[in-house]
Amino acid sequence: MIKLVNVCKSYFLGDEEVKAVCNINLEIKDKDYIGILGTSGSGKSTLMYLIGLLEQPTSGKVILEGKDVSKLSDTDLSKIRNKTVGFVFQQFNLINRFTVLENVLLPTKYSKRDLDFDPIKRADELLTHFGIFDRRNFFPNKISGGQQQRVAIARALIMKPKVILADEPTGNLDSKTGDEIIKLLSSLNKELGVTVIIVTHEKEIAKKTKRRIYIKDGKIVEKYL
């Protein structure tokens, strides 16, 4: 589905080049369940943004279903993110001035095609499924971290994406709540067949995935040290 070929991403701080990731070769297939494991600053988030088309590589190619995405316009990339990718972040990244329901509905506002579902009905179903339907009219800062992360997952799922990208989704949660979130993500892969990629620095979490990729200093390595 998504292929990275010799991908490098550098940031420039003045004249200084910071190579966040480099020489990444990676193929992600339909229904994959991948853990990306690495220490802090190793380039995990950067890699995830590249896979999710939020960032364009400095060199190399990102190929989505056979097409080189560097040739796509901002509008095309936004449309693909909207339709096929769902992001889940460590800091939840909900919009605090919107209610839970409004946050879940946000991606549907950017759908230029006609939706094949009723957005509110689907949002309610997801919230019910995640056990937070009674919080649908709350503002994010009035619910617990675990609940916020469920809202974020519901938002990631509302457009029926092909892939969920979760960047340290348990980083701000206690271990019990974290486990529940990981279970939830696993079930999405098992039951719905969604490709799930979990970025983490915890081996225990990565163990739950079907396949693991180790990253160190921006490069994929054979074994996590």
Place this chain on the structure above:
Amino acid sequence: MKIQNGWHLVKAALEGFKRNKVRSLLTSLGIMIGVLSVVLLIALGLGLKNYLRQQFESLGANLVIIFPGNISSSEEGGGIANFGPGFAGGADFDEKDYLSLTRISEADYVVPLFMKSSVIESETERKFGYFMGTNEQAFKILNLETLEGKFFTKSDLTARTKVAVLGQNLADGLYEDSKDAVGKTIRVGEQRFKVIGVAKKKGDREQDNGVITPYKTSFGTLNSGKTFFTIYLGTTDEKSIEVIKRRAEEILLKRYKKGDFTVTEQTEILSTVNQIFSIVNAILVAIGSISLLVGGIGIMNIMYATVTERTKEVGIRRAVGATQWDILKQFLTESVLLSIFGGSLGLIIASLIVLIVRRFFPVSLNLLAVFIAIAVSSGIGIFFGVFPARRAAKLPPIEAIRYE
């Protein structure tokens, strides 16, 4: 789908304002004041125009007006300062001029007018009014109608009878009922007149407070110089105006120098006055525009702050599929709505003020002013909103999402 999308933007922006009421109100204040002043100034300008038109329309149509001095000429350095009889010096028209002008066959009416303000006395009251000496055709060209009694005739003029027609306001002031005036005797200076008629009110200050008498009667006493301040030439045929003007000038040039008198028509005076008011108006509107500009900068300032405040939100929206254009629209909608809100508030307040002032002065609002108010405020919203909105749209998604 498109409309739904637009509505979503408006709704989201409005919800934002609801959560930030004070700030939104303060932000739109500048635009409000700007629109308020521009609309009021337009209303005032229109009011002045209406007022002047009313003044001129109280004269019948198709009039050539002759008076001493010079209003139109720049070469004489005359200008508006010399406008009006008595100010300019120049020619003193007399009966001879009047009689020569009556020889212009195209003029259906030739009316000389002497006028001065005087104290008018009845047996019991003293009132301030305007004494006028003229001929019987004056009633025709001034469009006067009798309320009571009758107007004087040509034979009253030749016989120098001591009769007068009162304006309704003056008659009201001098007698209990304006209709009582007929048959009574009034005194102007040392001269007594018998009131034979009262003219219906017209809204013209001088005519409504006038004592209209045959001019020959006033010669020697109230009009000791036997002069006229104005001579009106009237025609029922608009096409004769030019001929009448030319012939009147020829006749007067035999006795007076060019520049000692003005031959003009009422529409010309109107357009001169209009010109002056449009200049004044333009200056006032320019002043109003400055407050609009300041208001616009206020909006821009707040929108920049809003963009910074919502950097992370922009990142989130971009991650879930918002295009740069979507982000631009979102912020632009906010600034335009703020601006239109301020504009509408200004328009409403201006309308209220116009409604109140209207009782004293014929100010008026027209569709143009309303249109300008709305167009200008949305224009300002777009113009000053586009820079902050562009900044938001151009934010790199990753940096925005990492922003704390």
